[in-house]
Amino acid sequence: MNAWECMRSAIRALRANLLRSALTMLGIVIGVAAVIAMVAIGSGAQTQVADQIRSLGANLLLVQPGSSRDGAVRLGAGSRHSLTEDDAAAIAAEVPGVLTAAPTVAGNAHLVHGNLNWASLVGGITPDYLIARDWSVAKGRSFASEEIDTAAKVVVLGATTAEELFPNEEPLGQGVRIANVPFTVIGVLGEKGQAAASGRDQDDVALIPLTAAKLRVLGARSQVSRRAVDFIMVKATSTAEMAGVQQQIEQLLRQRHRLVPDADDDFQVREPAAAMEAQAAAARSLTLFLAAVASVSLVVGGISIMNIMLVSVTERTREIGLRQAVGAQRSDIRSQFLIEAVMLCLLGGFTGIALGIGAALAIAELLGWPIFVSPMAIVVAFGFAGAVGVFFGFYPAHKASQLDPIEALRFE
């Protein structure tokens, strides 16, 4: 008896007891649907966090000035300008595992073009900033190093800023006044979307050379040093290097700032992605936990399949006896019942996948949660349903195949 004949006979047997087959499948349907929906929600959350980390820039460390102290009054982080361009250069040069260190100043300024104006975040940067943040120039070009050196009046606009100031025009080559200083647009950045933590539109930005920002737009950051910067963005070469790099930056800066051993740091090194990573890890373990709970239902479903298959074998004892009398081998009987159980499970798996995707889509629609239905989860759930069928179908099928034909034929 080939597999095709087994399948035909299985379909016939399942159709004969339609309601019973449907109820038997229910456990598998619910189990698979729950696994699919849970994994879809979990991976949706993970994908969202991963996207946010990516938009921030991978392997990024943020070095900020520390809090200042005026007698007993302690002011907030960044209230003091202890970091300089030279610190950035030293980090890039001396700390192993650092890809780039970008000194940056930032402030708000008004941008005007023609009769349109727009207040935006103005960043004074070096080309290293774009490398650190994995940010690309979509149109035009980035800054040349002589433009940094000469404090050239050129600007690279974020996508939102460009759209606000040049709704129907090509921005490249146009003039923009930033805090009343005329600049020329040389580039427009690619879109990056919302910032993860603050929800701020990262594309609402105008980038100008660091020198130009300090000299012409935002003013000097410190009365003490003309080379002071607001923060330094450091990009490590790999995730594995992050911890070591952070420690070495701290050592290097303490040394450069001549801090005595028991003095507080006058700077802080943060890993902006760390919180998000933690969130991702939490989402991941929650997904795993929910999927594990859901798969308990699969096992319960498998047990109910085994139960019904045992009933079915008993009910069809005479049929088994007859099949043996007309020449069915033990393997024929076994595959017949095994295929029946597996088909039941796969059918349930199929329905469950459809139901699970439906549930996930409904959740996405109603609650606005991000979902991601991974093909991998579908394949695994389907395979698992099949495996449940084989595992729980084997014993009843084996029992059927071991029946004595005479006893079976006599069975009432």
Add this chain to the structure above:
Amino acid sequence: MASSTVHALRGISLELHRGDFVAVVGPSGSGKSTLMHVLGLLDRPTEGSYYLAGQNVLELAPDQRAHVRNQQIGFVFQSFNLLARSTACENVELPLIYASVARRERRRRAEAALESVGLRDRRDHWPSQLSGGEQQRVAIARALVNDPLLILADEPTGAVDSHTSLEVLAHLQTLNAASRTIVLVTHDPTVARHAERVIVMSDGRAVREERVADRLDAGAAIAEAGHGGAKVRFPEAATT
């Protein structure tokens, strides 16, 4: 606890030739069913030997015996044992499925077997739509579809009325006339008289074996009943 071994069969020696029609009679408990199970390779005696077409079939493993049953033996049971959820034709096809015959060929042979029992036009009926006699004829078609050496009929007339049992016996006699070997197990001496040879069993032994002197012809009896017996006619609907 006392236990005793029951010998359902003892000291039986039986030789069947191609084209034989043997009836096995005896009261219940005489061992006739056990004999049939042994002949049908469903059961295995503790001692003795059984050669089927020159092969010592008692040495075979269970799956090999299943294969011999499939190829050489056709069963007709008292309670028909048709699969309720399969059509007449699919029931007849069942042995061919286990013989791995291709679907088209299976269909062709099953229809031919149904034709030979006069049920070709009932091939797509479910067993529940057939009368007892028709069901037993489907079972006979199933028994002969694989062209077996031996047809074993266990009380084939036990569950049908007397007229239908004549029909069933007529079919068995027709098969025998086409030189099929048939073993008919029955408790009814009249039914046994349709065979050529009768083996009377008692207490596990064959106590008597004799040729049937006044053999009954079921086909002739049906024809006679058709002429002489009561007959119900359904008038055709009047047309104007």
